[in-house]
Amino acid sequence: MNTGQIISGAGHLAVIGWALFGGAFRADPPPAVVVEAVAVSQAEYAALMARHSAPEAVANVDTPEPPSPGEEAPALSPSPDRAPDASRPETSATPPPDPAPAVPARPAPTEVTDAAPAQSAPPEETAALVPEVSPRPQPRPAPRIAPEPVAPPAPDTRVDDVARPETTPEEGAAEAQEPQDATAPEEAATEIVPEAERPRDPAPTTSLRPRTRPAQPAPAPAPAPDLAPDSAPVETATRPAPPQEAPTPPATDREAVTDALAAALGQGTPAPSRPAGPPLTAGEKDALRVAVQRCWNVGSLSSEALATTVVVGVKMLETGKPDVASIRMLSHSGGSATAARQAYEAARRAIIRCGNDGFDLPPEKYAQWRDIEMTFNPEKMRIK
Amino acid sequence: MRSLLTLLAALTLWAVPATAQTQGGPLRLELTEGVIEPLPFAVPDLVAESTQASDFATRIARVIAQDLSGTGLFREIPAEAHIGRITSFDSPVEFADWRAINAQALVTGSVSVDGAGRLVVKFRIHDVFAGQELGRGQQLVGDADGWRRIAHKVADQVYSRITGEGGYFDSRVVFVSESGPKDQRAKRLAIMDYDGANLRYLTDAATIVLAPRFSPTGDRVLYTSYETGFPRIYLLDVANVGRRVLPTIDGTMSFAPRFSPDGRTVVYSLTQNGNTDLYTMDIASGASTRLTTAPSIETAPSYSPDGSRIVFESDRSGTPQLYIMDARGGEAQRISFGQGRYGTPVWSPRGDLIAFTKQAKGRFHIGVMRLDGSEERLLTASFLDEGPTWAPNGRVIMFTRETQGAQGEARLYSVDITGRNLKQVPTTGGASDPAWSPLQD
Numbered sequence: 001m002n003t004g005q006i007i008s009g010a011g012h013l014a015v016i017g018w019a020l021f022g023g024a025f026r027a028d029p030p031p032a033v034v035v036e037a038v039a040v041s042q043a044e045y046a047a048l049m050a051r052h053s054a055p056e057a058v059a060n061v062d063t064p065e066p067p068s069p070g071e072e073a074p075a076l077s078p079s080p081d082r083a084p085d086a087s088r089p090e091t092s093a094t095p096p097p098d099p100a101p102a103v104p105a106r107p108a109p110t111e112v113t114d115a116a117p118a119q120s121a122p123p124e125e126t127a128a129l130v131p132e133v134s135p136r137p138q139p140r141p142a143p144r145i146a147p148e149p150v151a152p153p154a155p156d157t158r159v160d161d162v163a164r165p166e167t168t169p170e171e172g173a174a175e176a177q178e179p180q181d182a183t184a185p186e187e188a189a190t191e192i193v194p195e196a197e198r199p200r201d202p203a204p205t206t207s208l209r210p211r212t213r214p215a216q217p218a219p220a221p222a223p224a225p226d227l228a229p230d231s232a233p234v235e236t237a238t239r240p241a242p243p244q245e246a247p248t249p250p251a252t253d254r255e256a257v258t259d260a261l262a263a264a265l266g267q268g269t270p271a272p273s274r275p276a277g278p279p280l281t282a283g284e285k286d287a288l289r290v291a292v293q294r295c296w297n298v299g300s301l302s303s304e305a306l307a308t309t310v311v312v313g314v315k316m317l318e319t320g321k322p323d324v325a326s327i328r329m330l331s332h333s334g335g336s337a338t339a340a341r342q343a344y345e346a347a348r349r350a351i352i353r354c355g356n357d358g359f360d361l362p363p364e365k366y367a368q369w370r371d372i373e374m375t376f377n378p379e380k381m382r383i384k
Numbered sequence: 385m386r387s388l389l390t391l392l393a394a395l396t397l398w399a400v401p402a403t404a405q406t407q408g409g410p411l412r413l414e415l416t417e418g419v420i421e422p423l424p425f426a427v428p429d430l431v432a433e434s435t436q437a438s439d440f441a442t443r444i445a446r447v448i449a450q451d452l453s454g455t456g457l458f459r460e461i462p463a464e465a466h467i468g469r470i471t472s473f474d475s476p477v478e479f480a481d482w483r484a485i486n487a488q489a490l491v492t493g494s495v496s497v498d499g500a501g502r503l504v505v506k507f508r509i510h511d512v513f514a515g516q517e518l519g520r521g522q523q524l525v526g527d528a529d530g531w532r533r534i535a536h537k538v539a540d541q542v543y544s545r546i547t548g549e550g551g552y553f554d555s556r557v558v559f560v561s562e563s564g565p566k567d568q569r570a571k572r573l574a575i576m577d578y579d580g581a582n583l584r585y586l587t588d589a590a591t592i593v594l595a596p597r598f599s600p601t602g603d604r605v606l607y608t609s610y611e612t613g614f615p616r617i618y619l620l621d622v623a624n625v626g627r628r629v630l631p632t633i634d635g636t637m638s639f640a641p642r643f644s645p646d647g648r649t650v651v652y653s654l655t656q657n658g659n660t661d662l663y664t665m666d667i668a669s670g671a672s673t674r675l676t677t678a679p680s681i682e683t684a685p686s687y688s689p690d691g692s693r694i695v696f697e698s699d700r701s702g703t704p705q706l707y708i709m710d711a712r713g714g715e716a717q718r719i720s721f722g723q724g725r726y727g728t729p730v731w732s733p734r735g736d737l738i739a740f741t742k743q744a745k746g747r748f749h750i751g752v753m754r755l756d757g758s759e760e761r762l763l764t765a766s767f768l769d770e771g772p773t774w775a776p777n778g779r780v781i782m783f784t785r786e787t788q789g790a791q792g793e794a795r796l797y798s799v800d801i802t803g804r805n806l807k808q809v810p811t812t813g814g815a816s817d818p819a820w821s822p823l824q825d
Binding site for chain 1: 409411412414415416417418419421422423457458465483488511514515518546547548549749751761762763766779799802803804
């Protein structure tokens with residue numbers, strides 16, 4: 001046992017002993033409350049107590065003495081009472097004349113004019129009532145008339161088979177011109193509501209939930225550096241430049257890859273091709289789809305044709321217009337050949353009609369939309 | 385390094401076909417939502433090739449246009465909007481002129497009178513935006529008195545070529561013409577073109593007549609008459625208005641007749657001893673065969689187009705419902721299960737639908753359902769709609785609609801099986817119980 005342990009043991013024992021016997025575990029006495037006391041004498045104490053004691057009952061009460069008899073009653077006399085003297089007015093033979101009343105002097109006549117006197121409304125009596133609750137402050141009315149004049153709303157376009165813009169006679173024209181109202185064909189419906197299902201109250205009772213946002217399109221892959229070496233394609237309204245010869249890649253490993261791809265695809269030397277550009281974005285595809293659907297009229301198709309899906313191929317010109325001669329039916333399903341022909345003709349009309357002015361397609365991506373296959377599936381519009 | 389890249393490229397080729405289809409192939413789109421609107425068309429006056437034919441050139445064109453527009457599937461572009469002029473039947477069409485007014489279909493034609501005084505009508509159908517003719521030109525020849533039928537036939541061809549289904553314009557309707565107050569209404573059989581033209585009465589108003597039905601060839605009519613005090617079935621020849629009563633058992637009531645598809649048999653209801661069942665009768669021999677023996681009421685039978693089955697109305701379940709059974713009788717299968725009462729079923733000429741009258745929640749409906757009762761669709765709703773009949777092409781239904789009140793009157797209406805194009809059929813006075821004929825020869 002070394003010295004450190006001894007010292008430690010002694011220290012611990014000392015602490016424990018102090019804790020046990022030194023009063024470390026003894027509670028402190030409660031603090032004393034000091035109250036001031038005043039010494040009073042017995043007489044003062046009795047006086048204090050007598051003031052607070054109940055009054056004692058009085059046994060003997062002095063009774064008041066009875067009243068003494070008063071004076072005697074007056075004797076009654078039989079003589080009647082004398083009438084009181086009445087003063088009479090003096091009379092005269094001729095009454096004195098009444099004094100003439102004093103006539104006031106007539107005022108001078110004033111000039112009368114035809115003008116009506118100004119009528120002043122009497123001031124209304126208003127009671128100054130103090131409301132118990134102060135009224136809410138009225139919002140200041142907003143001006144109901146726009147501070148600046150605006151043009152009147154355009155009149156409703158007249159329904160007609162042909163869409164014509166509104167024309168007005170030109171000033172200074174040599175020939176007389178007749179004004180013409182704007183016309184537009186009647187809007188089409190996208191669904192059929194039979195009479196039995198038509199709501200009696202046209203007001204909608206529920207609102208449709210907004211359509212879900214289409215899925216985020218996958219980011220377009222970056223163009224390969226060997227196909228678009230200069231820069232990323234820029235969307236311009238001009239026609240794409242004529243295809244340029246692909247730059248000759250250096251004899252590197254890239255060449256080996258190209259050769260391998262060409263060999264695997266059964267091709268010889270890869271033919272130089274114009275830049276295809278990035279693929280159409282989902283928005284561009286949707287725009288084209290919507291543009292064609294707008295003219296895809298299935299209202300005159302038979303039930304069987306409405307159950308027929310046709311795939312139509314079309315070659316597009318660089319102007320965005322379809323090459324009408326190239327429109328062809330690639331395949332059909334769900335109906336007979338006759339029904340497929342009707343469905344195809346409706347699809348062809350849609351492509352030609354709405355492509356008459358050219359579809360809004362990015363010219364720099366012409367290679368992506370030069371050949372299009374459209375599947376016309378009328379499943380959602382089918383007559384069940 | 386070179387060999388490694390080559391190997392990598394070779395492995396990549398497994399994915400190349402799919403990638404090439406999407407990146408190197410044509411752009412692929414799927415269209416699922418088009419528009420439903422009448423197809424704009426133009427019918428300029430036919431080219432009159434003789435002075436005698438000039439009067440018909442306009443009238444025939446008008447009837448063609450009215451037929452097509454009346455379907456609700458087509459919309460005529462009026463002549464005032466036409467830019468192009470058709471001056472010769474054989475000259476090429478300037479499609480740009482018709483494209484400019486948004487005409488998608490164009491009908492051109494000519495009319496002439498041959499040596500026998502008959503009308504000769506030639507016509508062509510054009511797809512304006514495709515700039516080509518739809519099918520080949522056709523020619524019709526007929527009497528001048530039948531110029532409306534010629535126009536109807538042209539319209540049938542146009543309708544069939546564009547929609548892909550048969551037309552129904554060259555057809556007739558037999559119905560019960562009504563006149564007089566509601567409690568003393570006079571009824572007689574009448575026949576007219578489907579559009580209300582060429583009205584002709586087949587019977588007088590001396591007795592009550594009900595439920596006329598065309599034969600499959602359209603030359604005969606079955607109907608029920610109270611001429612003897614009891615309802616009896618009569619067979620009428622449309623051409624000479626000759627009629628005869630079909631044989632029946634004394635003391636019974638026979639009604640609700642309908643021809644079989646071959647025209648040789650009649651299926652009808654017969655009430656005997658307070659019970660109503662279905663029977664068939666061979667028209668030639670008059671021999672009857674009982675089809676049902678239920679204690680309930682079986683009535684309103686209608687054959688399927690192939691004649692193998694019969695749809696009818698029965699209250700054997702407690703309320704009137706629709707049942708289908710074999711044409712020779714036997715076990716019937718219930719097909720209507722909706723709320724309400726079902727009656728007057730009629731089998732579609734296409735064979736795919738059953739038209740019926742339904743009463744539910746105080747209103748009457750004309751509806752259609754599949755043969756198994758599925759896909760029930762109510763097309764109309766009013767105070768009283770009843771008695772549907774199919775157009776020959778199975779696309780349109782005509783029925784009776786009666787208005788409410790003491791001054792209420794029955795009229796004929798038609799509606800597309802899609803529920804569109806509900807409209808009144810023009811008739812002279814009240815009309816009920818229509819039956820649509822097949823297309824005329």
